Structure formats: structure tokens, C-alpha cells
Amino acid sequence: GESVGLHLPTLSVQEGDNSIINCAYSNSASDYFIWYKQESGKGPQFIIDIRSNMDKRQGQRVTVLLNKTVKHLSLQIAATQPGDSAVYFCAEKRTGFQKLVFGTGTRLLVSP
């Protein structure tokens, strides 16, 4: 089956740095993408989403970039804080289909 591809790498950054987390997806029919943050012992928490008719979307300290040509998503976190330490998942779906497919996640470690 198709899947969002992410190993579980670890990204270590210093507090105040900008972080970039990447995700490759394989289903070219997917047209909606979401980034989730999961802290230890908690469920995934919505961060930001983007539809396939957009290339970029900004939130508070976060930006999601979508490159449909190479089927690539990235999450940029500005001025990373220790509270940003978590596992980040990208997820994809296709409009009209409710199944949200998750990648395997990236662990972000922020050192003070």
C-alpha cells in the first residue's frame, strides 16, 4: 500500500536555532497534508496543515512547505524552544477519503 515515508531520525538543535523537519510522501493523489506533534505520553497534537493548491503556509513560528513535484513536505520551526522537543509526524490524505496515513516520525531534541 502507499505510505508516507519517514524513518525515525533524530534532529538535535540548540535553543533559538531554526529547525527543519522533512517528509516524503508517495501517494500522488494525496491533496491534504498535516503536521502533528507528539510529546511523551500524549496523543498527537495538530500543528499546521496545507492543501495541495498551496506551496507554503505559515503559522505561529511554524511554516509548512509543499513541493508536489518531488512529493516532499517540510516543517520549519523558527527560534526552536525546549518545549518544541517531541516527535513530529507528517500525515497525508485525499479529499473524500477519510483515512489519514501517518509517517513514522522525526524526533526533535532541543538543548537549552
Place this chain on the structure above:
Amino acid sequence: DAGVIQSPRHEVTEMGQEVTLRCKPISGHDYLFWYRQTMMRGLELLIYFNNNVPIDDSGMPEDRFSAKMPNASFSTLKIQPSEPRDSAVYFCASSLIGGGGEKLFFGSGTQLSVL
């Protein structure tokens, strides 16, 4: 709103026992999802409901797993009999897709350990 509420938070049981996980979705949401999370397989969708009706249960691993949603405010996921390989964190999530939003709101999960 209190968010999606799951119980119990932790469940430890012995192989062969019946396990029932419970979920209360966010009021007004029309979709409810059950996910399972393991280190090996990540987050997997087991089943989802729309307006209390099961729509897609293709992710349910075996007949030992069953899910029900008797009303808009309650769902259960049952494993009978349980096996050690069922050990995982089980998440319930809800969303209001009919309103144009598609983001899922997750509960805190149930950590299941089958010995």
C-alpha cells in the same frame, strides 16, 4: 471542551483475557477513529466511524478485534482474546469533517500491555 477522553490510561492484562478500551469523542464531531501506535509500525488506522456507523474496518488486524459506537458520545474497542503482540498504545481521535475541517483531535491514548 475537554477534548477526546480515553479510558483507561493504562491496562495490563494477561494473554487470553478480554480487553475493552473506551473513548468519548469531542461533542459535535461526526467522525471517530481508532489508531494503534507501535515502534515497529508507527500509527496505524484500525477503524473509523461516521455518524456512529463503521465505514472502514480494513485496518482491524484480526477477528479478535471489534469496535462499536452505540451513540455519538461513546465508542469501544474490544480485543478478545488478547495476545502479547497486541501490546501498543491505542488512540482514539475525532474530527468534524462535515464542517470543512479535516484535522483529527487525539485523546491521550491507552497504553496496553498484554503479558
